[in-house]
Amino acid sequence: MHYTKYLLFLAFFLLVRVASAENGYELWMRYTKVSDEKLLTRYQELTSSIHIPGNSATLDVIRAELRLGIGKMLGKIPHFTTEATAGILIGQLSDIPSLYAGEHTSLEGITEDGYAIYTKEKQIVITAPTDAGLLYATFHLLRLIQTGQSLERLHLTSSPKVKLRLLNHWDNLNRTVERGYAGFSIWDWHTLPDYIDERYIDYARANASIGINGVVLTNVNASATALTPSYLQKVKALADVMRPYHIKVYLxxxxxxxxxxxxxxxADPLNKEVKRWWKEKTDEIYALIPDFGGFLVKANSEGQPGPQDYGRTHAEGANMLADVLAPHQGIVMWRAFVYSHEALEDRHKQAYNEFVPLDGKFRDNVLVQVKNxxxxxxxREPFxxxxxxxxxxxLMMEFQLTQEYLGQAxxxxxxxxxxxxxxxxxTYAQGEGSTVAKIVDGSxxxxxxxxxxxxxxxxxxxxxxxxxxxxxxWYAFGRLCWDYDLNASEIAKEWLKMTFSNDSSFVEQVCQIMMGSREALVNYMNPIGLHHLMGTGHHYGPAPWVDDLPRADWNPTYYHKADTQGIGxxxxxxxxxxxxxxxxxxxxxWExxxxxxxxxxxxxHHLPWDDQLKDGHSIWEKLCESYYSGMQSVKTMQEVWDRQQNKIDDQRFKQVQMLLAIQYKEAKWWRDACLxxxxxFSGQEILPKHEKVAHTLEYYRSLHFPYAPGHW
Structure with missing residues (x-):
């Protein structure tokens, strides 16, 4: 009898646990119930009815998102009405009374994807030149509620500073992901186009919520199979999912x-038959996907084929594709990540040497995509x-969200x-103030x-x-693509509130963890300008000793150049x-x-081990201090996180707790192996005030990880 009661209790406990568990699937769109009763009441009053004139797939998406978001956060699904006096009025400038449009003096300044949100008496008005702007504004309104902000006296406009805001998926057709640390590809090419996973829709929602408007579906180390008729049908199915969210697909x-x-x-880009083939293939794509975005190309880099195989330039290769895309308003994004198997000079110089002579020779629908x-x-890298x-x-910026060289997932x-x-x-390209951002945004x-x-x-x-x-x-990338002037700390707080909790002490303390995390990693991996010390192939863990790979610049020793005289x-x-x-x-x-x-x-610079820095430390002492402080920073992160136990759900708390334990162990590994x-080479002792290393150098050199993620 007692055993039966125990089983019933256990079943009930597990049921409650599962019901309250949070696995992170909802991302920053959890839409949890507003706990502040005064705010809740006021939100309910303002959002009880909504009028959205017009019909389109995007407007249907807006209605669905408002039902979901407001319904979950306020406990009551809003009433959609045809009355223009509704609590919320959402419409393009041409679809709502001019009386409302005229209330906001800055409406003329908003761009195609931009929008305005303002309060007129007791009504919230959302307007924009396009449905895309209305969609982005809707997510902005929901974000205000999620983060507990007032909806009174709203008077704001927002327009993206960058037109193309894209995710590049390094996803292969067999569902492996190059440098992927979160499982297999979300694109199930085998079941497409007939089976549409709900995850594709949630993916589109997440991207639209932060203003991302384009997705390159396939890896830059490309497979031509993606351009075959059967796979283009699969691409069409994904494009159909993305379209209501104003996300274009690219290949x-x-x-x-x-x-x-x-x-x-x-495949000579100047060959007439080759040009004809690409024109016919491009026309085939646009017949299926009228809003197809264009092509991303990696050519003549790391063994990939390209125009130089035929004695042609990058510009000639890019322009051939640009010409067939131009009638469809498509674009070419031509990657500048190139380094030659023949060139022996510093890899740092090679992209510049290849592309600068081609400036002005690309068609006007070509962007050269440049890593940061x-x-x-x-x-950490200089720009x-x-x-x-x-x-x-x-020049189109390319950042990396997947943490290939940053400890992975x-x-x-x-x-x-x-x-x-x-x-x-x-950059000082046109004098002081010529920032990278102003080059990237075209201004x-x-x-x-x-x-x-x-x-x-x-x-x-x-x-x-x-x-x-x-x-x-992912979240911060989208927000900064929209507006690169946003504050990194404020973005972190916004994300924490939407993803975890509005508890002020939680947000402040965990924001500090986030804001210091990148510097901590630099210190325990690549301090004072060291770089590319990672394990080769998979890029997991430290391996500064590797010197036997066939290309000089695949070896960490090529980059640190440590010897008895110095390092760098x-x-x-x-x-x-x-x-x-x-x-x-x-x-x-920098000189x-x-x-x-x-x-x-x-x-x-290559500097002597005893060279003194501005803070009085020698190079060797600075290395020691950096590696130890980086590891200690992770210890502090653990301590701060442990204090959050009762402020968020148990599942994600424990998950992060376990991952921080791994990070601390690996920070110590990096510290000890590198020092x-x-x-x-330095011949100097680690400062006595620091704890002793755990193992010998031979031990660390003996470690191998043949199945580490990202090994391809």
């Missing part, structure tokens, strides 16, 4: 596709020298500070098209991104002279040791 174009699936004898730094998504060097060519690293650090960097050089791309961190894990806090990087990569005139690719004001700062920030010292290795 990667494998340059050798005319050879592989077109049965031609060449010249090496490869390092924890890419191409920014400010190609004024006649639109086991480390909490908030990337908004990294994004802003790059975008705020001054500095008056370009018609502009954009920012982010390499997706999304997989089919139940919480989308693997680490619960990795969701914040000399990129001044006495070294590779990569600094000559920056404008004089930038070059002078001069008295002006160069500590963060970039070993990126640009022991560099000690063989």
């Amino acid at each position: 990667t174009a494998r340059f050798s596709a005319p050879l592989e699936i077109g049965r031609l004898e060449t 730094g010249a090496i490869d998504f390092m924890p 890419h020298p191409l920014f400010g060097a190609m004024p006649q060519t639109p 086991t480390h909490l690293v908030y990337l908004a500070p990294l994004f802003k650090e790059c975008l705020n960097s001054d 500095l050089d008056k370009h018609r098209i502009n954009g920012i791309a982010g390499v997706s961190n999304i997989g089919n894990d139940i919480n989308w991104c693997g680490h619960p806090f990795a969701q914040a990087n 990569f000399d990129r001044t005139t006495s070294g590779s002279n990569a600094l000559s690719q920056y404008h004089p004001e930038v070059r002078r700062k 001069d040791l008295s002006l160069c920030e500590d963060e970039y010292l070993l990126w640009f 022991l290795y560099f000690q063989t």
Whole structure:
């Protein structure tokens, strides 16, 4: 009898636990019930009725989102009415009475995707030039409620600073994801086009909620199979899902596709048959998907085929595709991440050397897509020298959300500070104030098209991104694409409130964790300008000793150049002279040791171990301090997180707690392995005040991870 009662109790306990568990699937769109009774009452009064004149698939999406969001947050589904005096009026400028449109003096300044939200007497009015703007405004209104803000006396407008706001999926057709740390691809190509997973719709909702308006579905290391008729039907099915959310789909174009699936004898971009093949293929795509966005291309990089295989330039290759896309208003995004198997010079210089001579030679529907730094998504990099060097060519930013070099999905690293650090960097291309952001948004050089791309961190894990806090990087990316002037801390707080809790102490304390997390990782991985010390192939864990790979610049030793004399990569005139690719004001700062920030010292200089820094530490002492402080920062993150136990759901609390434990263990691993290795060159002891390392250098060198995520 007692055993039966126990089973009943256990079943009830588990039922309650499951019912209250949060697995992260809802992302920042949890729409939890408003707990403040005064706010709840006022929200209910203001949102009890809604009028949305007109009919379209996007307006239907808006109605559905308002039913869901307001219904869950306020406990009452709003009444949709045909009365223009409803509590909320949502419509394009042409669909609502001019009386309301005229109330806001700034409406003329909003762009195609922009919108206005304002209060007229007791009515909230949302208006925009397009349905897309109305959709973005609807999510803004819901965000105000989610974060507990007043809906009284609203008077705001918002327009995106960047036109193309894209996620790049490095997803393969077999559902593996290159550099993916959150499971397999969410695109189930096998069951498409007949089976539409609900996740595709929720994916579109999530992107629309933060203003993302484009998705490249396939990996830059492309498969030509994606361009075959049966797969284009699958792409069409996804495009149909995305369209009501104003998200265009794009594909990667494998340059050798005319050879592989077109049965031609060449893929030479100047060949008439090749041009005809691409024109027919493009026309085929647009017949299925009239709003298809265009192609993303990785060519002549890391073994990928490209125009240089035929003695042609990147511009000639890009322009061939641009010409067939132009009648359909499609674009080409041509990646600048190139480094030659033949070139032996500093990889930092190669993209600049290849692309700057081509400035002004690309068609006007081509964007050159440039990574934020010249090496490869390092924890910290100086901005890419191409920014400010190609004024006649639109340059599209490429950030990485997936944490290839940032601890992967086991480390909490908030990337908004990294994004802003790059975008705020001054190139001096047209004097002081010529920031990377002004080049990317086209305002500095008056370009018609502009954009920012982010390499997706999304997989089919139940919480989308693997680490619960990795969701914040997806969220922050979208918010900064819309407005790069937003504050990274405020974005973090906004995300925390929507994703976890509005509890003020929780938000303040965890925001501090997030804002310090990227600097902590830099310290325990790649301090004072060191870079590319990661394990090779999978890029997991430290391996600064690797020196036996076939290309010099695949080896960590190529980048740190540690010897008994010192450490660091000399990129001044006495070294590779990569600094000559920056404008004089930038070059002078980074060349001069008295002006160069500590963060970039070993990126640009090879310095003696005893060289003294501005803070009085020697290079060796600074390395020790950085590695130990980075690890200690993670310990502090753990302690702060442990204090949040009763403020959020148990499931996600424990998940983050376990992941922080892994991060702490791996931070210590990074610290010990790197310092022991560099000690063989410096010949100096680790400072006595620091705890001793756990193992020998031989132990760390013996570790191997053949099945680590991202090994391809």
